[in-house]
Amino acid sequence: MPIPQQVSGVDRSLLRDDVFRRLRDAIIDGTFLPGEQLKDGDLAEWLGVSRTPVREALLRLGASGLVVAKPGRSTTVSTIDPKAVRDARDVVAAMHVLAVREMAGNATDAELDRMRHANRRFAKALAKDDIAAAMDADEEFHRVPVTVLGNDAIASVLDLFGPVVRRAERERFAADGQASLERHEQLIALLSSGDVEGASDLTFETWHTLDVDDHPEPEQS
Template sequence: MPIPVGTPAVDRTLLRDDVYRRLRDAIVDGTFRPGEQLKDGDLAEWLGVSRTPVREALLRLGASGLVVALPGRSTTVSAIDIQVVRDAKDVVAAMHELAVRQVTSRLTKDHVTQMREANRRFAAAVASGDVTAALTADEELHKIPVVALGNQALEAVLERFDPLIRRAERLRFGVDGPTSVTRHNQLIDLIESGDADAAAALAFDTWHSLPADEQPDRRHPPAPAASTQ
């Protein structure tokens, strides 16, 4: 068949990234649980893509510690390892501290408004017990200074290690929600006042103080796994 002239090619980079994010989010939100096998054929059918971007995404997820691939066997979702979460927490806290310290003087009133709105949604979600909405709002709030800074190396580090913390957070949802709302407000106030050092210190403490040693909070279990068929 003749090849159409002038038709833009599919952006394979965007496709790979989208598949990676879909699978990453499905692990973080509990759709795929620890120990569950992930077969590239089933995942490709679920997402409506070929096996190639799925296999590439699984390799990236393996590098992040979210899946374990054994030669000749199916890839499985990794267990939540307390030490791994603790190590990731240290790295993520340092990255957010750096971002807030460097970008505070450059954030606009619109940025501050967006952070306050995200915290309002976070508070409402915590009050209603909506785990997904709370974690989404929390991620949006903390992402504003990171994106405003525009440090791609820093963003790459967070993309790799943040999901490990988010997955553990989901299992412990409800333990620290009200305190987080207050911390968020304090962080936003410090950023708005231009106190970069105090804001950076609070950003670090916010992430570094997340519980990583307790058993998961079973009062708020993850959502039931969805079918991949």
């Protein structure tokens, strides 16, 4: 049959990004455990795609430190390395501080409402003990100042180092999500009032409350 000329094909970049996000989230939420081997054929079948976008996603995950590839052997989910988490946390914190410093006093009502909406979602997820939904809402909350800033370099840095931090964050939300909820509310108030130093100090503190011990996480046998 002839191919309709007026219909565009699937955007391959969107497909690659979607596959990357699905695999990234599966590692962050524990669907794939540290030490677990990831086979591109099995992953392609699971996601209903070809092996090419899966292989590309695994390369990106390797750059983020979520997987370890051994050429000619296997690709496995990495263990949570405390130093790597702290290094990534420091970079992520610095990027978010830059974003809120620019947003403080300049935020529109619509932008602040987006943060309030995300924080309401965060509160509801915590009430239901839905950590995955809480993490999604938290990411949406912190994404607002970054989006407002519109700095592609900062967004790229966060895309690279953010997943390592998010993976370690699950334990914090499970143990003390209420503290994060309160810090979100404080940040909205500081941004609204134009308190640049207060907003940047709170943002720095927020990210540096995340810490991990130096006991290596056991790999899956």
